[in-house]
Structures are given as C-alpha cells and as structure tokens.
Amino acid sequence: MNRSLSVMATAACFALGCTGVIGGDNAARAPGGPNGAKTGPAGSPGSGNGVGGGGLPGGSAATGPGGAATGPGAGSGVSAEVPSDPRAFGGSGLRRLSRQEFRDTVKDLLGVDLIADIDLLTQDATSTFFDNDYTAQVASPALVEGLKAVGERIAAKVVADPALRSKLVGCTPTGADDVKCLRAFIAKFGGRAFRRPLAADEVERFMPLQKFATRDGNFYTAVGLIVRTVLQELEFLYRVEVGTPVPGMNSVFRLNGYELAARLSYFLWGTTPSDEMLDAAKTGLENPADVRALATTMLANPRAAARIARLHAMWLNYDRLPHAPDLAASMYIESDELVKKVLLTNRSSWTNLFLSAETFLDDRLAKHYGMPSPGAAASWVDYGSNERRGLLSHGSVLSNGIKFGDTSPVQRGVWVRNRLVCEDIPSPAELGIKANADAPPPAATKDACKSERYRVHRTDPACAGCHRLMDPVGMGLERYDEAGRLRTTEPGKPACPIDGKGEFAGGADSFTFSGPGQLGDVLLKSGKLAPCFVTNFYRFAVGRRDRPEDADAIKALAARFAQGGRHRFDELVLDFVAAPPFRHRSPE
C-alpha cells in the first residue's frame, strides 16, 4: 500500500503530459516510489535517502518525507487490532536526546533552563518532519565541544545558586571532603540522569572529582564537576535499551521497567521520567494494563499537552514562525490551545482539529484576523459565518508556503501534499523538465494578475501533469495571506480580485473547495488525512522514517484510529504504548 499511493501520485503527475520531455539523469527513478520507500544507511549525510523523491533543492520541490504514505480509507480488509508481534514496530537503535529533549531534561533534572545557550549545541539533523530522528544523528567534534560548553554553563549556574544546589544535592555537607554526602548526591542525581539506579561501583567512578573540592575547600566544586561529567556521559545523552532476550524469539529483547519508563517519558513528555515513574518502573510496568494506566496519568500532565502540541507543530511546520515575536506567540497559543482542547481536554475526535468552529484568540490576533475581539483576556471565539474552520485557518499554519515575498500557490500545494496527505511531488529537475522553480512564473505584462501568471503551469503540458496537483490547492487558500489575514485582491493590485476557489485532485476523486475550512473538510473526506497523520505519528514515536517492515503496524494503527469514525488521539496513544512491540526491541 505504501508504494502504490506514491506511484499513484506520480502517475497522476504524468497523466496530463510530460511526453517526450522526460529525460536527464534521474528520469528512471520514479519519484516517491521505490526510492521514497527505501530507507538508507543511518545518518548518511546528504545521501538523499529518507527524503521523498521531491526533496531536491529545486526550489518548489517537496522537502518532506514521502513514499511511505498510507492509503485512503483505512478499513477494507485491514486488521484494526493492536499489533501483537513484539517485532511489529520494526528495528530500533540508540536514540540521542534531541536539542529540545536535552533542554527539557536539564530543566527537570537541575532546574536550569538553557534558553539561548541551546545554540551551543549542534542542530538536529533529520529525515522526517521531526527533530528526533536517531538515524540522522552523527557525532562530530562540533557536537562534543558543544556539549562540553553547555555542561560548563549549566554547572556554573547550578553551583552559583544556593537554593538550586542544595535541592539538587539533598544533603548538607559537613565539609569539602564529605564523602558520604557526595556519594548520596551522585547516587541520587546520577540515577535520575541515567534513568536507572546506579550500582555502588558506578557511584565510585565519580568520586575522584572530590579532590578538586578538597583542594579549594568547597564541596560544591565537586558537585559542579559531577554535573558537567554526567551531562557529557553517553548513558545520559543516549537512551540505552538493552533488555533481556525473549526465549524462542531470535533477536527480540524485552525492555526492563526503567527502559520502558524512559521510552514512555520521552515519547509523551519529551523529557526524563519523573521520580514517580522511576518508582513505578522499579516494581511494576509488567503488563499492558500497567503501561496503559501510567500513560493515562501522563496524558493528564501539562507536559503531554506541550509535547502533543509540538508533535502537531512539527508535523504541519509551524513550530517556528516568521513573524514578530508577539504575533507569533499569539499564533502558537491559538494552535496549541486547539490541539489541547480537542485531543486532551474534550478527548473528542482528532478530526475536529480541522473542523472546529471556534478558536482561541487574544485581542492582538483577533484584530490581526479582523475578527471580533474577545476582550482583554484571550478566550474561545466562534467563527460564526466566516469560512474559517479548524487548524488550517490559523495564521500559524497559513504561514506555510511563502515564496518571493508572497503566498505561493505551488508551495502551499506542495505543503498540503507532503504534510497532510503524505504524497511527494517531484521537482522539475527530477523529471528532467526544463523549468526554473526558483523564479516566479513569468508575467506577460507588469500588471498581470497572479492567477494569470500561474496559468502557464496549466497550459504548458510539461508542467500541468504535476502542477494540477499543487496550484489548485494553493489557489483555494489564496484569500489568506502569509500571516493568515483575509484579503480579496492581490497585494498592491486592487484590479486583481482573488476568487479563492480551489480543487484537491486525488486518485479517482476530485474535490472543489473554497478556503482553509473547506480544505480541511475535503482532506478528511478524501480519506488520506488521518492515515497520513498516523504515519507521521509513528515516525515521531519511533524516531525515524518508517520502513517497509513497519507498514503493517501503521496500517493497523490507522485502521484502529478510524474504527467507528472515532479518531480518538488518546486511544491511539494508549493502544500504541500498550502494544507488545512498545515494550520490546529488535536490534537493527
């Protein structure tokens, strides 16, 4: 199924033309087809593996993962049972904390927020939409130097703050050479940092650092050095999963309670397990019901709300907005509040993210949109008769697909295809088509309207095959500018009205729509949106691109998600973590 849909998108691309112009270096490579579904060697830089066929830097090219899309209408004949084979979630490997996870973990362990110092660390390479792709993590001098620098900054902050450090240490030292207190601190802090209790000899490993405390007569000198050390330790930076071999199954290991707690914690909270979770790990988490119960508790924690909001922000690419900080903040809040309300507070259908008739606005954002102000305090506002509905109507989401200083119907179309329905659109270069995707479509006259300029994409048969999948989608969003404000004429061209009518063509069906509210509705009706989300949910959860071996699990999860039209996100999460493969690992 994975492959078939991608090929379908490609076929659709070609249906209208492209005859005779396909050539060049890579014509034989079906974009988004076999290549898109292929997974490459872990972290091979620039190999292109793991990025869909359209990801070439040709400008308008797709940059999203693709080729592993799940097909429409999860249902027909697909099992909706929770995958029970412990190997169902594919092979897994050591995962290093992402920058964000590192930051949140440090905050939880030490009470220090890195804020700007996070830039000392190298950015997360990834082949998915998410920042936690372990297959793209490659250590470098820049990484170890950055970790060292950041460890020094954190330790200095901790040691300089009497309240922070006494809370961290947990005992009152009798002097610089208090061996007992230092050991207690190492056991406590090291155990939290390594997400498991330390053995006595492991505690001893750190004791030589006490000589620096003795030398300058300050117990906390050693504390600072130990903090620095632990933050550079591989077992802190990487989530180690060893487990115990499962009898009768080749290369399958059952995670111990601590390893499972860490998996849960980084999945649902993006940070280190709490003390309570580590306690639970010591005695329980033996059966699916325990895991389900713990995860239910975790979902009620604000950390889960933040994590799930971020999952959606990364998926739909609005986690960093190109707007003034105050406006951007209002937009983040608008989208995050909707995610939280629909998925966690109301626990209603996930599809309501795209259908919601109300939105969370503050005065600034209401004015920005030209909607009635909620007053001094931000609150839920009804869209009323305007055509906005759901997440796709948010300024955050509509900030996608901007090029040449304006909205780009092509870029927005590509964004929808990539992110929302998991389809790849190859770049012209990839198809060997002579076109410059980096320049705006040429204008016949200076006053030509945008719709006129983009007409060439439909009239030139070499372009039309693919562009009919993109441009009409973007055109349906054209009445919303690069910050999500409504407009009826083109910027600076009052003689160019925007009709805002769009079309989503896909497979056998084609849907017309007008505006982002109807687009959400149409995408849900196409049967492609929810399965594509499940695919991305899966990528986020396992920390890598999906591989052919994952296909059945994704299909089953998508079918279960759709069962009875429920689309309950919390059920998806609980089914996922309670499934046997979540508590096992198979090495790659």
Added chain:
Amino acid sequence: MTHRLSRRTFLAGAHGTAVALPFLEIMMSRRAYAQGGVGPTRYFVAFGGTAIGADGSAGNNVVPVKAGVGYDLPLGLSQLGGKTADASWAWDSVQNDFSVVSGLKIPWDGAPGGRVTKFHASSAGPLLCGVRGTGDAPDCLGPSSDQLVADALGAKEKLRFPSLNYRVQLERYNGAYARIKGYMSFRKGAGGNVEPNTPIVSPRVAYNQLFEGFTAPSTDPKQTDARALLLEQNRSVLDVVSEGGRRLLTRLGTADKQRLQRHFDELRELERRLGQVPNQAASMLCRQLQDPGVDPATQSVKQEHRPGSPVGYAGEVERAKLMVDLVHMAFTCNLTRVATLLISFPMSFMSVEKIMGRAVDLHDLGHGGGNTGDVARAYGWHVGLVAQLADKLKKTPEGSGNLLDRSVLVLVTEAGFGFDPEQGAQNNTHSTENMVALVGGRAGGLKPGKHVVATGRHPASVLISAMTAAGAPTNTLGDITGGVSELSI
C-alpha cells in the same frame, strides 16, 4: 615587540606539569625565519552560496573589466580595496594581495568533474572537490582540498587541530529536511567513505575549542595557575566520561555499539587535545581573544523549517566577524594550518537584511528579488570577510615578513552567471559559467594582484594551484587535472 620567551620561563609557567615539552615553534621559528627560511603555510577556503549576477539581466558587477595587473574593482570586489566606513570593522586595501580568476566553468555534459543538471544539488561538490556528485545533494564524493592540504601538512607536524571548519549561516534558515546541510569540508573516513566535517557554528564553542588550556605567552603567573587548574579539571571530567563510555560500550549490541563508537571516538579526540601541551605560539602576537559571550542575535530568528522566504535575521554579520577573528588567531597561534569558512549555504535562504537594508534572502535576491547591483553587494559581503582576514594576517608579522606572505586564501561561490542548462536560459544565476574565484596571499610563490581570465577552466584548477602553493603539491583534485599557472607568474 621584543618579548622573549625562554624554555625556562615556559617550564616555570607550566606549573610543573610533567609533560614532555616539544621544541617550541616560537623559539625555533624566529631564528629560522630571521634567516630567510620559509615558514609554515596556512590554507583557508571560504564558500558563499551566491551568484555574481541576477536572473534576466545581462552582465554582472563583479568581474573586473581589465585583465592582468592593476585590475579595476567593480562593486562586488570593492571591499578588496579596503573599508573604512565602520571604524570597528575597517581594513586597508588588500587588492594587491589578491588575484581574481574569472571565466571559470563547471561542465554539465558528463565531462569528468562536471555536474548533474540540478543546479543547487550539484554544483558545490565539483567546485570544492573536483568530483561529480549524485545530484541529490551538493556534497562532495571525494575529499575537499582543505582536507588534502591538512593531510599533507599534518604528516609533517602535529598541530592542535588538523583543520578547523566553521560556518557563519545558521542552519535554521534552511529547511531542516533539505538535503543541503551546510558542509564544505569532506574527508576520507576510516572505512574509505567520504564524510563531511560538521562545522562549528557557535563562535562560543569555537572559542572554547581554540583557547581551552591555551597559554599564550603570559607574564601573569596567577592567570597561568588558574588556567592550569581549569585544564586539570577538564581532563579529569573527560577521564570519567570516557570510562563511563567504555563501560557502556561493553553492554551494547553490535549496531548500537557502532552508533555510540563515533561519539566515543570524538570524546577521546577531545581528551587527546586537552592532553597536549597547548603552547605553540608562533608569534608574539598570539593572544587569547576576548570571550565572545552568547552568540549574536540568534534569538531573533523565529523560523526554522521553512525554505524560501525571508526570515528574521540571525546575526550572521556579527558572527562572521567573530569567525574571521578566530581563524586569524588560530593561524597566528599555530593552532592549525587549515581552516574553512562556509559563509552562506548553497541555495542560501539567509536573511541579507543587514547587508541590503531590507528583508530579503540571499537566494531570492538573484531570482527577481534584486538587481545586478544588489547581488554584487551581497557577493561583496563575502569578499569583505576574506579581505578582512587577509588584512589581519598581513598585519601579523612572522619572521621577516607577515602571515599573509605564508598564507593562501580562497573564496569560491556556488554560482557564476550565464547559461542554465536546466531551463535552457541565458543570463541566469543557475549557472556554472563565468564563475569567479579569489586567491589571496603569497605562500608557495603565488604572485597576487592580477585578474586572470581563465575562460572555460574548471574552478577546481584554482584550488589545485592553491593547494600546491600551500605545500601540498599536486596536479589533481578529484577528476580535475592542472592548475591555473598564471597565479604564480
């Protein structure tokens, strides 16, 4: 400056650390250079993700009209002529210290060292390494010139860093998922695979790396003691970290072990560096730079994952200055012989707001977002950084001359201007015709100060000449053979 540093003062300053003392460069070199000996060379390559013209307009404002000695300085090269407007960022003319090579071309017809016709995904590889790429990414499929020079020079002497790789532009402008990663330096790894050297982007991290445990000639014993203690602590911390890594590795399966080994090796390398006696000051002008503090302006960027649109400015102009200072001091202090600076990415979405005075990104500037003059100004910013480095090196005496006499500095850019085979269009920025390279310094017999019109020759030829001048004599880089001999005539 008549500082004298004897072996004895150094021993006293080293606080009795029992480490075998190498024969210090500073003591050897002054004598050798004073007798007219040839000092060690430095090799520097910078890359910019820019073209020299703007789509649809004929001509450019970068290539000098006049060939040979005494070439003119069009707008794009004006910064070679010095800059005085900003007193804190001023330099003198280095025009006579640079040659301009124009008319270079990377072929796309399948010739060796040519490129695939996917402009942004194919041009930087052949440019920097002389090897045709896959067309999926602009990465090199062979080692880059800086690494070949580092190998050649490193075989003769062991410095603190075989090479330094810095980058100015932040990654966050570019789509995090794009295949353009901001690499320009590639080496042959242990398994024979070509691997990128991940550049350091944070001036603060670069600063720490350069100056940790570093003892520039200092007469202040207190400072020396404090540094010695810091160094000892750092070593102890790393000892414990390494031991933890060793233990962990024994618990892991094969695949995870491999994944971790790389990180572990990097830690060992860090340990090794801290274990070295760091004082290898070549010049009395070697000094520890001022701590750069928190990285400039990185907080203003609000966008990470979206290519193609102007974004908040992320402090590149300020960061670039710091990087230039760091390279200069690393060369001055003999901490390395080789450095690369990726100023802007291939297909750069970096905001050039600070340079242009309006919100626009470098990529769009050439594609309708600006005219020929605008592109020349953006190109000129790149030139200015290299000129500034040259000026600093020139003002750093070494032996009977100065550091620039012993250096080779090269600036290359992603695009030239002319025919774009993908569109079949002329006057285009997606072109590897009419590429320009700047070559500065006088190492190895380079005779700068001229405009060399090298019509149709491959830009890797310029690097071949540069490598040879830097002391890694070669006639090939990747698939390209032969240098640009005019540079030494």
